[in-house]
Amino acid sequence: AQSVTQPDIHITVSEGASLELRCNYSYGATPYLFWYVQSPGQGLQLLLKYFSGDTLVQGIKGFEAEFKRSQSSFNLRKPSVHWSDAAEYFCAVGGDTGGGNKLTFGTGTQLKVEL
């Protein structure tokens, strides 16, 4: 069965500091990996995705993530955090389960940005 672990429930960083959110996954085949962000009372916005190819992927809002198959990880990074980045971040894994779409999400990391 597929699963996602986000070990950090809460993270606090100062504005302008760098950020790394951790994500480890378990999946039997080649995974499709995603990072979503959710602001309070809102739906999920896709930050970036990895399907194949270059293991360093760029996303929106200056985020990037690196797929490391040997470590089963897909950590999200941003070199300089802005106060508007405060939100909850979800890592998700999916795959071609017989032609269907299904995402398995981690429990999320709540990011707080100190000014």
Add this chain to the structure above:
Amino acid sequence: KAGVTQTPRYLIKTRGQQVTLSCSPISGHRSVSWYQQTPGQGLQFLFEYFSETQRNKGNFPGRFSGRQFSNSRSEMNVSTLELGDSALYLCASSLQGGYNEQFFGPGTRLTVL
């Protein structure tokens, strides 16, 4: 292009009632998935519809059901509501078959009293 829309945005029901939530996918998208988000269980997959057929199903009781219409709009129904059904219900659409990124709507906040 308009995004995924969900109606209603907020809903209050009492135990034992039933509820129907609606989702309109992005134009041209044929796959619609539903997720339940709660503080205790996080984001959980309910089911997916593609071309009016249920293609995937999560581990939810039969009280949770859905359908998809020929225009790809989808509804989910929860019968005999329980307090634990209080949640944010998110709908996501994606382009077609195989695996594609999913675009989420704003959700319907259901409160069961």
